[in-house]
Structures are given as structure tokens and as C-alpha cells.
Amino acid sequence: MPFYVSPEQVMKDKADYARKRIAGIRSGVVIAFEGGILFVAPNPSRALRKFSEIYDRIAFAAVGRYNEFENLRKAGVRYADLTGFSYDRQDVTARGVANYYAQVLGAIFTDSQKPYEVEIVVAEVGKTQDDDEIYRITFDGSVADERNFVVMGGQADQVAAVLKDQYRDGMTLAEAFAVAIGALSSSVKGDGEAGGGRSEIAATQLEVALLDRGRPHRLFRRLTGARLEALLSGALPGKKETGAIADATTEPGEGAESAESTD
């Protein structure tokens, strides 16, 4: 007799597996502000990116297994460029990209042995903050239409609680950045599994990008080097005692010299 496992059990096992793995991933924050949409996540690597450009006004953010979300990122760029080439640049929308990801992740969840251990966000800046669109797509292909901010990864509830408390409409870039850093630091305190025991945030340990409403054509850009140092020192005025944060604020010049410049 062949070994039988009910579909319910298979789906439940896969979902439990994915949830458990994602719960162990450090959080990332996507937050809307007056001038666009800001992406902040701890990421010690300068080569393996969590945030990237999909199209003119659309960006991609992901946490989880790098090879899996990198695969999705490339698929999204291909989907967007093909749509834009077949029709017109304005016909590429975040909703279309999010739907595409829902289809892909849904198919992978159903058809393969192991679901993708990822959580992704597709964000598009509009003409005003009211027109911004943020979608969160999870490992099983479900899509959530979010407003103002979204948290990916483990401790999402904890980080989101801080964001919910501190978020307000029409924040500047510096204010939004400060709120995001505050929320992310709340999750790493004393959580060995998620934060790897680290409770500090230095500029070199952060990946920060933004969809800048004020730019023409392609709005995605990364914040690195001196600009990031300046933002970080502004965001953490009263926290000089907490390890690497103090280093970053007291020696901004040094860090800026060696850091990668904005591309």
C-alpha cells in the first residue's frame, strides 16, 4: 500500500515549516513618508541586497533565503521589463507585479516539496502619499494590501506595534528613518535567535534604500556612505551608550570615507 498523507496535512506541514523559518529572520521595514517610500533593514552584506529596483516607480524588498528571493527579484524585473516593452512604461504597476508574485509563490507552495522561505514587499510611489501602494506577499502566495508601513520577517508584530504607535502622515525622510530604526531596535534586544545576540545598529550593518518621489524617470536609489551616516546620527541622538551606535555617531567622518558611495 502506498503511504498516504492527506492534502490538508501536506499543506499544514509546508506552512508550518515556512512560518517557523521566517520567524527566525531579522525584520525589515518599509515605511511611507512625504517624499516617497523608505526601506530599512539590518544587512551586513554590501553585495547581497534585500532591496532593489523593479521598475521606474516600483521597488522590491525581501527577507528570507537569499537564493530564493533573488530568484523572485529577477523574475519580477523580467516580468516588468517585458510588460513595459510590450505595452508602455506606464502600464507596469505594483499591483501587476504583486499579482505576478502571488501566482509564482502560490504555484511553488502547491507544487514543490519545500515552500520558499521568503516574505516580500512590492511598493510603488504615486504622485502623492495617498497614491502610494504597498503590497506584502507571503510564502504561500497570499497578498495583503498595506497602508503606510509594513514589516517583514520575524518579530513582525513587535516591530509593527512600535511603528503603529509612532507613525504619522507626512513625515520627512529623517523622521521616517528615525521611526524605522527605533522599531527595528525594539526587536533585536535580547533575542538571541533573531538578532544573533546583537543589539547595535551601525551604518555598515544597515541596508537603506528609497523610492524618491521627487526624482524623474527611475526613482529607486540606495542611501549609503556619508548620507546614511548623517541620517543615522540624526536618528539616534540620545543613544550614545549602545555599542556600535555610539561609534557611528561620534566618528561620522571616518565611516563616510571608507563607505561605499551612493550609486
Add this chain to the structure above:
Amino acid sequence: MGADSYGRGAFGPFLGAGTSSFTDFLATAAPELMPGTAGAATAVTPADGAAPGSFARGLTHGTTIVAAACDGGVVMAGDRRATAGNMIAQRHLDKVFRSDDFSAIGISGVAGTGIELARLFQVELEHYEKLEGHALSLDGKANRLASMVRGNIGAAMQGLVVVPLFCGYDEDAGFGRIFSYDVAGGRYEEHRFYAIGSGSVFARGSLKKLYRDGMSADDTALACMQALYDAADDDSATGGPDVSRRIYPVVATITADGYERLTDEQAGAYAQTVIEGRLTDPDGPPAPLHQAGTPNGGRNALPSG
């Protein structure tokens, strides 16, 4: 389904490591969208015994493009006329396109195929940049364009001939460079200046007399405007500045600050300067007959690295 078939099927070409070239991806995912394939696949031979490719004569053709290196960059300019046989098909066609932040592509030949080629090339460069996280080198862009022109050879044999001119600011080298192509995809680096299209012979002759090494972007733009005026003077398919309609050649400069297309007012000002000069000197500014100063007038040196 095994591990090998993650989401394949409908998503096949999209997922996986794949290629960073949009053209290669397009050839797999949507081959019908490749420029030139329609011409190559359906042999467009006229039924009435006319020569192959004769139908293409009735299609809209773009004409003259010039490019010249300037101090710290390069200038590209193109007239606005498109012809179909002996008719003027368009008075305000754009044939100079921004291909990315530091390069431009101008096209001459069958406009439909050329504009599609330029559009595909734009996506090609942006696609690579997004997938790889950094832009192609200028040589890489030039080579990529060569293979795309070569891909059009089937259509070119049917008469859908298109030849681009490519120029850009080389961020590594710190100066502007110009590349010309032939129908077979041959890629040739040009020094100082070059022109393509029906009026190119006259434009090149004009630039030969007007061009000086190390000219400012401003002077180079004026020299390109003079060259296009000379091309329009002797080639019926090249359009001169259209003062009554306020349609002027497209002029773009590419420097370390990136690609910038001059506004109609700015291009119009150069055109106005040329036109006013021609009112007294119809053949344009004369070059000195005897070379003064340096042995060769300081004009024949290749740009030094």
C-alpha cells in the same frame, strides 16, 4: 513535480539564473516581439516581380545623425525629417534617444525598425543594470548593440535596413566615445566625430572643417548644427531647421553629469545662430586655407587617453 520543476511551465523563462540580457530573454519568452523577426520570418517578396526589398522604399526612413566628441563628453544631434520615397513622411521625428544615463543612440534607415531597435536597446541596458546591480561598461554597451544589429540582418536583407550611431561618456576613461556600425553588426570606434545617414557625407565634410579638438560642449553643439545645416543644404532627405514651425534638430550632450537633451529653445538658439550666419555666408564659416600655428593646425591628433 521534482525539485527541478519549481514553478516551471508558465513561469519557465522568468525563474532561474537565466541571462541578464533582455534581448536573449525576449527571444525565449516572447520571440514575436523581437524587432526584425516579422521581416525575416515572412519573406516579404513582392509578387509582381519587383526586386526584393523594393517595398521598403515606400516605408518611412530616418536620415542624418552626427556625433562629435567635446571637452569632457560627447554631443549627438539629428535632423527631424523622415522620408518615404520622395515624400516627406515626418517633419518632427526624434531619431536621437537616451539609451541610459551616460549614452545615446541615433538611428538612420527604416524608422519603424530603428525606433524599435532603440527601444529594445534602452530596455537591454536598464535590464542588465537592474539584474546585475551595476551598469555595463561603455564597450559592453557598444558590443551589445553590435549583436542586436547583427540580429536584424535577416530583415535588412529584405530591405528593412537600420544602422545606429552610438556614443557615450566612458566613466572609466573620463571622455566621450563614438561607435558606428554596419548592417552586418560590425562595430567601429570613431575618433573625434562621425555621421551616418543619407546626408552623412556632407555632414562629415562640414565637421572636418569645423571640428577642433577639445572644443567645449557649447561649441561642439554649434558645429553639429552647422554640419546638419550643410547636410540639409545638399541632401533632400535631411531636414534643416524649420523656423516657421519652430522644429529644430535634436541635440543631446553626454558628460560626467549624464545625458541631457537640449530644450527646443536651446536647440533653436543654435539653429538661429547658424541661420543668421548663413544670411551673409550661405556656405557657412570658411576654414582657413593656410594652416597656422602647429604643423597640422593641431587638428589631426587622436584623443589622448
